[in-house]
Structure formats: structure tokens, C-alpha cells
Amino acid sequence: MHSTLGAIAHPTRVVGSDGYPFDDFRREYRMSVTKIRLHQPSFRSRVLHAYNSTCAICRLHHSQLLDAAHILPDVHPRGAPVVPNGITLCKLHHAAFDRNLLGIRPDFVVEIRSELLREIDGPMLQHDIKEMNGTQLVLPRERASHPDRAGLEDRYEEFQKAK
Template identity: 75%
Template structure:
């Protein structure tokens, strides 16, 4: 493969971002397979963007081009969820323990020169959520890790003088740019981008709904604590207008069943009473019955 010159670097990175834009525009959801991601070419030359090591370098370019986080099983919390540093940025571990490893040197060069990268977050085997551009902001050699800014507005600031407000802001942005989209992607992928109640199959109209909320001790951002719901059924579920039994059957509030209104109430809610959920094929991704029971008891107790 032809070695791109140093002055081609910005062209290479912009071409990669354009490629990812096109892939996502043609997808039915915001996640992509590694096969699709790795169809990237520049000037007729193929370049794999996802590699086994997790850190992608291109020959002739000292700075890393992409980074990757591996897939986490459905019932496990992804490692980056809680691994946010005191600066509010994501911690990304070294390749091994050697700070002089070529992959770590490539990330260090990207940090020192402010190069933008693409970050591929694993949500299922061979399936990734692309987040870009991201930036390597800092390095902690004692912890063998780098700090990654997952939003361009967090890039290029002084991290040594960060105060509590700035850390909270950075953490909230990291959650909005990484944690929430990755949770959504994991849940939608598990349910094949389908509303578990009404079978609506348009990802742009679907939400990843928690069974037990974030504030609950068991309200973890894991697939068994989630359902893919369309906007209507998500709102109805949150407001206890409908409930889901632990045997995966939908119940609609008796008051709603007695109401007479337009077609949305009739077909969108009343006719869902007694519906059996469409469940993920993978058993590990199916709703946790204990969490459903607790949520269902709340539904039953609400007037």
C-alpha cells in the first residue's frame, strides 16, 4: 500500500470522517458493522479502520488514526461508564504497560499535535458505535492511560486548572456523547431496532427506555434493564399509562380502556392491551423479570 506523506494527514482524517458520515447516512441505526466500517478507501487504497490491537496507525503517519473499545456482554456495565477521570474525560488504557510501545507513542503524538481520531465503541460482536472526532487530551503515565475528549468542545483546554463546575460540565458532555448513545445503540441492536410493544421498525422513532431509572440502585445502563420503545409507548410507560408484567405481557390502564377518543388512543394504546412483547433473540439481552416485577408493581399502585 502506498505510504501517504505527512502533509496528507489532514486529508486522510477528513476522508475517514466523510466515509463514516456516508455509512451512517445509509444505515437504519447509528451503529455499524466492522465490515462496513472497514470498506474505507482513499485514493483507491483500502485502509482498515478497526484492527485487533484497538489502536490503528497508518504507515508513514506517526499519529494514531482510530481507537476501539471492545464489546461488553449485555448484562455487564461497559468499562468506560464509570471510568471518567477527575478532569471529566474518558480514560483510555495503554496498549500493555510499556509507555514506549508503538501504539502508545502513536496516541501520544496525536495528543501532542491535536490530531482528531475516530472512536469505535463495541456494542455487540462486530458492531460498533462510531464517535468522531475525538481527541487525546492528556496522559497519566502512572495509571498507564490517556484522557480522551469525546466532543470537540472539550478539546484544547487547560486540564490542570479545572474546577468542580468544569468537571461536572465535562462529565455531563461525556455522558451525552458517549454513555447515552452507547446504551441506546446496545439496546436497539438487541431488539433489532424494533419497538418491543408495537413492532415499529424505524430507529429514529425509537428510544432505549430504562425499566428501573438511573436513580434506582438497580437502574444500571445494561440491556436487561431496558426496552426498545417507540416515542408513544415510552411516554405511556414512563407515566404508568401502560405496564409490562414479568411474563412480558402489556397491560393498559383500565381508565384508558374505557375512554373513547381518536384512532391513536384506540390503535396505539388500547389495542396493545394483552400484547406479548417482541423479545431479543439472545436470552442474555431479554428484560430482567425481577426489574419488570418491581416496575409493574409501581404501575399497579399508581392511580
């Protein structure tokens, strides 16, 4: 008796070049209601302009790879969508900042979590994260656009607690 465990013959099944049947990946749609922050495009534009479309940490100049990161989030009582509550960060540094893998001290110095500094991984972690430890933020020319130190202090305390 010959058995092919779990194999079912489907003479009409179409198999893709990856070996998976097309019907295993049905397209399904569902309606949803989404809350959109209407101020976000304006906030992004003003923050990127203040920072000359440059990541404040790594100095990347490609605006399509940059975000306007909130120092204090929208839900925070002081999380207003104003330039001093924003920093232009590349997408990698923004994600690291939001997840408290990277902190920014109130004196505008970048700090990387110690466990990441000890970790050995590929070149992206080494060059794009670990080597940023201790670097000074690139600040906007206008002092009024500099990051709010009180907001950075609150956010840095959150970073320290996440360690």
C-alpha cells in the same frame, strides 16, 4: 366617544401573518448547566441492536422514532445502563411507560391502565395504546438480552400503584 378596549396604536409595529406583533415574541437566551448521561448513546445503541431496531410493543421499525427505555431508571440502585434493564420502545409507548399509563408484567405482557381502556378518543388511543393491552413483548433473540424479570416486577408494582 369611541373606544377600542386595550388597543394601542403603534405605527411602527410589524404584524405577522398570524396577526401577532413580532415584538411580542422576543428572542431571549439564558446560559444553563446541563447534566448529561454520557452512557446514554451507548445504552441506546446496545438496546436497539438487541431488539433489532423494533419497538417491543408495536413492532415499529423506524429507529429515529425509537428509544431505549429504562425498566428501572438511572437513579434506582439497580438502574444500570445494561441491555436487560432496557426495552426498545417507540416514543409514544416510551412516554406511556414512563408515566405508568402502560405497564409490562414480569411475564412480558403489556397492560394498559383501565381508565384508558374505558376512554373514548381518537384512533391513536384506540389503535396505538388500547389495542396493545394483553400483547406479548417482542423479545431479543439472545436470552441474555431479555428484560430483567425482577426489574419488570418492581416497575409493574409501580404501575399498579399509579392506578
